[in-house]
Amino acid sequence: MTSPLGLPADDRVLSPHTGYTRAHWEGAADGLLHAAWKWATPGRAMLDLPGRPSGSGVRSDGLEGYARTFLAAAFRVAGAEGKDPHGWLERYAHGLTAGTRTPGRDDTESWPLIRDHTVFGQPMVESASIAIGLRLTRPWLWNQLDPGTQDRAEEWLRGSLRHTPAPNNWYLFPYSVAAFLESVGRGDAETTRARERAIELLDGWYRGQGWYADGDGRAFDHYNGWALHLYPVLDAYLSGDPVLSAHYGGRLREHLEGFSLLFGADGAPLHFGRSLTYRFAASSAVALGALTGHTPLTPGASRRLASGSLRYFLDRGATGDDGLLSLGWHGPHAATLQHYSGPASPYWASKAFVSLLAPPDHPLWTATEESAPSEGPDRVLALPAPGLLVQTTQADGIVRLHNHGTDHIGPHQGESGAPDDPLYSRQAYSTVTGPTARENAADNHLAVVVAGARSGRRAIRPLGAGHGDGWGWAGSWHRPVFTSGAPMVPGLRVENVTVVRGRYELRVHRVLGAPDGARVEHTGWATGLRDGARSDLLGLHGWETRDEVRAPQGTAFTRWASVPRLSAEAEPAMLLVALASLTAEPGASPLAEAVSEVRVEGDTVEVHWTDGTTTRVAFDPLSVGHR
Numbered sequence: 001m002t003s004p005l006g007l008p009a010d011d012r013v014l015s016p017h018t019g020y021t022r023a024h025w026e027g028a029a030d031g032l033l034h035a036a037w038k039w040a041t042p043g044r045a046m047l048d049l050p051g052r053p054s055g056s057g058v059r060s061d062g063l064e065g066y067a068r069t070f071l072a073a074a075f076r077v078a079g080a081e082g083k084d085p086h087g088w089l090e091r092y093a094h095g096l097t098a099g100t101r102t103p104g105r106d107d108t109e110s111w112p113l114i115r116d117h118t119v120f121g122q123p124m125v126e127s128a129s130i131a132i133g134l135r136l137t138r139p140w141l142w143n144q145l146d147p148g149t150q151d152r153a154e155e156w157l158r159g160s161l162r163h164t165p166a167p168n169n170w171y172l173f174p175y176s177v178a179a180f181l182e183s184v185g186r187g188d189a190e191t192t193r194a195r196e197r198a199i200e201l202l203d204g205w206y207r208g209q210g211w212y213a214d215g216d217g218r219a220f221d222h223y224n225g226w227a228l229h230l231y232p233v234l235d236a237y238l239s240g241d242p243v244l245s246a247h248y249g250g251r252l253r254e255h256l257e258g259f260s261l262l263f264g265a266d267g268a269p270l271h272f273g274r275s276l277t278y279r280f281a282a283s284s285a286v287a288l289g290a291l292t293g294h295t296p297l298t299p300g301a302s303r304r305l306a307s308g309s310l311r312y313f314l315d316r317g318a319t320g321d322d323g324l325l326s327l328g329w330h331g332p333h334a335a336t337l338q339h340y341s342g343p344a345s346p347y348w349a350s351k352a353f354v355s356l357l358a359p360p361d362h363p364l365w366t367a368t369e370e371s372a373p374s375e376g377p378d379r380v381l382a383l384p385a386p387g388l389l390v391q392t393t394q395a396d397g398i399v400r401l402h403n404h405g406t407d408h409i410g411p412h413q414g415e416s417g418a419p420d421d422p423l424y425s426r427q428a429y430s431t432v433t434g435p436t437a438r439e440n441a442a443d444n445h446l447a448v449v450v451a452g453a454r455s456g457r458r459a460i461r462p463l464g465a466g467h468g469d470g471w472g473w474a475g476s477w478h479r480p481v482f483t484s485g486a487p488m489v490p491g492l493r494v495e496n497v498t499v500v501r502g503r504y505e506l507r508v509h510r511v512l513g514a515p516d517g518a519r520v521e522h523t524g525w526a527t528g529l530r531d532g533a534r535s536d537l538l539g540l541h542g543w544e545t546r547d548e549v550r551a552p553q554g555t556a557f558t559r560w561a562s563v564p565r566l567s568a569e570a571e572p573a574m575l576l577v578a579l580a581s582l583t584a585e586p587g588a589s590p591l592a593e594a595v596s597e598v599r600v601e602g603d604t605v606e607v608h609w610t611d612g613t614t615t616r617v618a619f620d621p622l623s624v625g626h627r
Helices: 022-038 056-080 088-101 121-137 148-161 167-182 189-205 223-239 242-259 276-292 299-314 345-357
Strands: 207-208 380-382 387-392 398-403 426-429 446-448 461-467 472-480 493-501 504-512 519-523 534-541 543-551 561-569 573-583 595-601 604-608 614-618 623-624
Touching: 022 056, 022 299, 022 345, 056 088, 056 345, 088 121, 088 148, 088 543, 121 148, 121 167, 121 223, 121 242, 148 167, 167 189, 167 223, 189 207, 189 223, 223 242, 223 276, 242 276, 242 345, 276 299, 276 345, 299 345, 345 614, 380 461, 380 472, 387 461, 387 472, 387 493, 398 493, 446 493, 493 614, 493 623, 504 519, 519 573, 519 614, 534 543, 534 561, 534 595, 534 623, 561 573, 573 595, 573 604
Parallel strands: none
Antiparallel strands: 380 387, 387 398, 398 426, 446 519, 461 472, 472 493, 493 504, 504 573, 519 561, 534 573, 543 561, 595 604, 604 614, 614 623
């Protein structure tokens, strides 16, 4: 599908993989802005884009339209050293003046006030984009405002410093507001406190290997790149603070060691976690690393990832014929969304345009594109800090993520019988499949079925992870929860171990404490009839039957999906072994040809592969080996 943004012709000499250059990024920014500005209010303070409102309401959504597109315009103009042929900054200056003249008033232009996250908090999110936009464009916008408008803008922004953020990356919103105010000589004790509090929490959330938890729980997702790394590293870059840059830049470099593997050969980022309608914002950390030098990637590989992600979505209808980013993944997709998703939410993708801060003669733009990490030899990478296992295959360019550590369950939420979240609870995710919707059969899931009710997976407790030469493993355990009947069965526990090599996924489950009459089920990848990827699931031990279940609601990648399923009668203590595969490799051999023998003694399983190697998984204590 051709993008309606009117981009230049491909340059396959400089960019042999994507055809995109800096001119394409400038064109994409301008095209997105032109489309969005058709929906501006007369005073230019709101961009009321068409679509379903968010949970915060249409006025907050209008502010979101202004703020998130302003960020794209700011990167575009600042990267051009103030050149603004389309007059973007004049529009945003008018909007800032109108929006802050009488904030809180119920009229067409006045911006909503910033309140606590539990009351009316979304404007706090948008205050960060406005503050960063003003900081980036200070010589051409902020410095041209009259003192009264500057004072009113400051007073509105300070609402972010005086109210309580959500207990996660939201603390970086007042941090960014404070950084802007200090950069224009308006700092004080209030801005200092906001920055210190955010840094204190951010350092406490750091878990190692370049990964932050998004709050006090175990939420590891795309917010690492487009928020938890982006805000402090961009602040350090803009302020020129070498200490801050070394501290947070070093973490970004380490993050990109693993995160750079999470883009498929087709440019797709991993479909995993919330806010996926932000789409190519996933590449913002890659671009920021290239801009600041805090990256293990070459400039050509960095541009390959960033441009590949941008092109992936533009080529698949993310904007629609009207040039507006839709609420979804490729196109509209309701199951990808959250209650806070509104018509302008997808413009968080503006963060990817941080790449434009690199001038035209920067290596990010002058180097010839190189292959993405996932296009190289097969890779397996264990990330014990977040409890994740990455698996890539060169033959089809697919990236798979096996989840044994992230659940997005806050410490205050516990393990209630609430429905699990398909974007976090599934055992595996990829760049070519999405999880099935909550109302359909769950993919990549081990369920205990009690009195007809299937269990969910909420709080995930890591058991470890590691990798060797061409193989790796990760393990976790959870207490199955139920949304009907009793929320838990006393003593019921499921332990999961995934061992990967090549395209193969050895899935070992130990189920303890299952009640009489219960069943266990395990599903594989959800794929469609014509999406190119094929899913297979083979029972190796303990499983009795196999069938296919339908998911008519489909996934973000296909309108309709099918999911392979294994089933068995439960025992009080049982060990289950299966082999799974997701592949687009032509002529891939059947799973049965990969394994020659499976031996199970007590709580130990040995799988003998037809290539002569052996995988051994033992419980109590857990140990995993491959030789």
